[in-house]
Amino acid sequence: MVRQGYLATLIAFGVLLAGCGRQTGSGSVDPGPVPGATEASRPLAPEQLVGSWTIADVDDPGAGKILRLAPAELHLIGSRCGTLGGSWRADVDGVFLADIDSASSLVVEGIPGCERAGQDVPGWLRRVTAYRLDGRGLPVLLDDLARPVARLIPGATPTAGPDMAASELAPPVVTDAARRALAPAAPLPAALTPVDRRRLAGRWAPTDGHKAAYVEFTADGEWRGSDGCNDDSGRWITAAGGTLLATAGAVTLMYCAASVPVGAWLWTARRAGFEGDVLVLLDAQGKEAGRLRAAD
Structure with missing residues (x-):
């Protein structure tokens, strides 16, 4: 690892x-x-x-x-x-x-x-x-x-x-x-509804890419996920204004086609919000890092 x-x-x-x-x-x-x-x-x-x-x-x-x-x-x-x-x-x-x-x-x-x-x-x-x-x-x-x-x-x-x-x-x-x-993150775009802890908890899948990729946020502040082949995990926290901070730990490095780097998305995320039923992750400059949808 x-x-x-x-x-x-x-x-x-x-x-x-x-x-x-x-x-x-x-x-x-x-x-x-x-x-x-x-x-x-x-x-x-x-x-x-x-x-x-x-x-x-x-x-x-x-x-x-x-x-x-x-x-x-x-x-x-x-x-x-x-x-x-x-x-x-x-x-x-x-x-x-x-x-x-x-x-x-x-x-x-x-x-x-x-x-x-x-x-x-x-x-x-x-x-x-x-x-x-x-x-x-x-x-x-x-x-x-x-x-x-x-x-x-x-x-x-x-x-x-x-x-x-x-x-x-x-x-x-x-x-x-x-x-x-470490400078302040760009504000969440007005078109997005700020993320909150209760709504974020659960399993999410990327809107595009490997079908096995996912991330699951648990109520106790842990997350686990996969890029489609490699497992990853860490911790997460939300705050006002759509703030989302997450850590990411050790991960295997098995290659697979169409993998989705959900761990990297979370590590770089500083803000998150909902566009309808889609979760949008944004980096410190307000650039989109990734999109996920609630998974069954």
């Missing part, structure tokens, strides 16, 4: 988090107040999430110590299951989504209960659907009721280990290309 090429060439959006129980990193760190549901938010930009962060105030003793967020990937370091990798998505409205799709071989082979560490998103992380900045400008991760789930404290320094590449230790950098990729 390998990650598809589009994961190596596109910039991810969002953030993956994890943390030690009530950890605040260094004893001298005072991360400041946590914003509540009614506190006015500072202006947001996904690039503010890029960095190496100490995770604080996660109610899970094995959640992890450091979250390293690069423009195209994330690493959760120091969890009870070792170092985990994945992708993240976020937008300027504060929507957040993260996924796990890999774990070190050390984890899979040596720690009881961690056999699926590279496939399952930790429960606390699964609850996170948004981010805001607190009074000091530090990121706070929130659930769907705007309740804090975790705080991120800057300046974390990962310690080299047998399951970590050198590239995972250096502080992530926001490049000009990353800033362009």
Whole structure:
């Protein structure tokens, strides 16, 4: 299993988090107040999430110590299951989504209960659907009721280990290309009805292409699908204005004629809307990525 090429060439959006129980990193760190549901938010930009962060105030003793967020990937370091990798998505409205799709071989082979560490998103992380900045400008991760789930404290320094590449230790950098990729998405065209979570849940098939291609959105925020020959999966989230963000994980690379890259469609999607009974996926520039119709 390998990650598809589009994961190596596109910039991810969002953030993956994890943390030690009530950890605040260094004893001298005072991360400041946590914003509540009614506190006015500072202006947001996904690039503010890029960095190496100490995770604080996660109610899970094995959640992890450091979250390293690069423009195209994330690493959760120091969890009870070792170092985990994945992708993240976020937008300027504060929507957040993260996924796990890999774990070190050390984890899979040596720690009881961690056999699926590279496939399952930790429960606390699964609850996170948004981010805001607190009074000091530090990121706070929130659930769907705007309740804090975790705080991120800057300046974390990962310690080299047998399951970590050198590239995972250096502080992530926001490049000009990353800033362009993380810029606000074009608005949904007025002719489309904004997508919503309830209507999106279910099985959809491309309007053209391989008859076996499909994508199925489940109510718990997971999706699975096929291009006609290769299976794919990830997570998804919707928000106001037709916002749709999705992750995509490892996929086989079997060739088949007339395949439909539904995973790539979802990865590049930033907006989605309905044209009658057809689901239209749009990229950040408002260009159509793909069309699907509800399948029986």
